[in-house]
Each structure stands twice: as C-alpha cells, then as structure tokens.
Amino acid sequence: MPSDLTPTTDRPGIHIAAPDHGTPHAAYACRCGRLRTARGTAKVVALVQDWEHHRPQCSPAPLAPRVPATRTNPTNGKRTTAPAADDGGLF
Template identity: 50%
Template sequence: MTAPRPLPLNSPTPTTPTGEDAVPSAPPTAGGEPEGAARKGVVVALRPKPRPTGQRYQVGGLHVIAPPRRTPRARSWCVCGRDRTATGTAAVLALVAEHTDHRTTCPRPATEGRAAA
C-alpha cells in the first residue's frame, strides 16, 4: 500500500477588493439570535407585574385543617401583621372567633371589598 499524497501548502490569493474599493461588512449574527440580545443572561430584568387598582387581592385568611380522628389545626393571618396558629378543638374554635372579631377591629385602612362586606 502506498501513502496518501500530501496536500499542497500554497493557497490561492484572495480575490476580495482592497484599498478604497473595500467595504467593511457587519459581523454575522448567530442563527435565530435577535440582534442586540445578551449573550449570557436576560436583556431586561424581570419584575412582578403591578396589580391593577381595580382588582381584588387577598388581605387575610383563616385556614382550618380538621382531618378525621386527628387533632385539628388552624392559622389566621392578616396584612396588618397578625399571624396566629392554634392546635386542638377548643383552641381552633377560639381562634375562629378571634379571627371574626379581628376583621371588624383591624387597624389596616379599610378597602372597598372590606367596606362592602
């Protein structure tokens, strides 16, 4: 068997214009990449969308868990900073009454939904 022929080392001269006739070209962009996009990361920082003023949002809640044959638990919270928990039947019933009373005496400013209720 014979060895393959070596490739020629001389390359042809370029046929691109030089001097005043040469026009610089823009660097090519990657396929599918929009121009001006960041290489690593996002173009703009994402922020949460502001709530429209006309929509309702949750300002407090009462969450009661009472599975069968187990100890009931409850949590009451409000945007004013009140956050209480209770475990046991008597304590959960007391927390429900306290939560109902707090809704009428809460120091937070009255909202449209609260005034209507």
C-alpha cells in the same frame, strides 16, 4: 399545614383543617401583620372567635387588587380565568 394553604399577611385569611383521625388545627393572618395558630378543638374554636372579633376592628392599609387565577381545563387544554375573590370572604 401545607405552605400553599397557610395564610400570610400578603394573603390574609383563615385556614382550618379537621382531619378525620387527627387533631384539628388552624391559622390566620391579617393584613395588619397579626398572625395566630391553634391546635386542638377548643383552641381552634377560640382562634376562629378571635379572628371574627379582630377583623372588623382592624383598619390596615387596603389590599392591592387581586389578580384572577387562570386554570387549564384538563379535558380540552384551554386556559380559563376564574373570577377574583372579594375581600369579604375567607381568603
């Protein structure tokens, strides 16, 4: 799994990859420090269920506010700021 997509305790969330002709795999990280990975369809499904079960029960320290990402428009070269993601979603 590419490191820029892998969740960490600093960037909690879940990442699931299901390649067309490969084995599905997933990873999640919680801000409490819990890290899990899975490979194969049944194990990925179980990991997602574990994530959904764990998140509401976990009460770690709150995350620091997220800094909005900036992007450069390839058409005009101008920098734009994307809205910050809320903590309620995945990533």
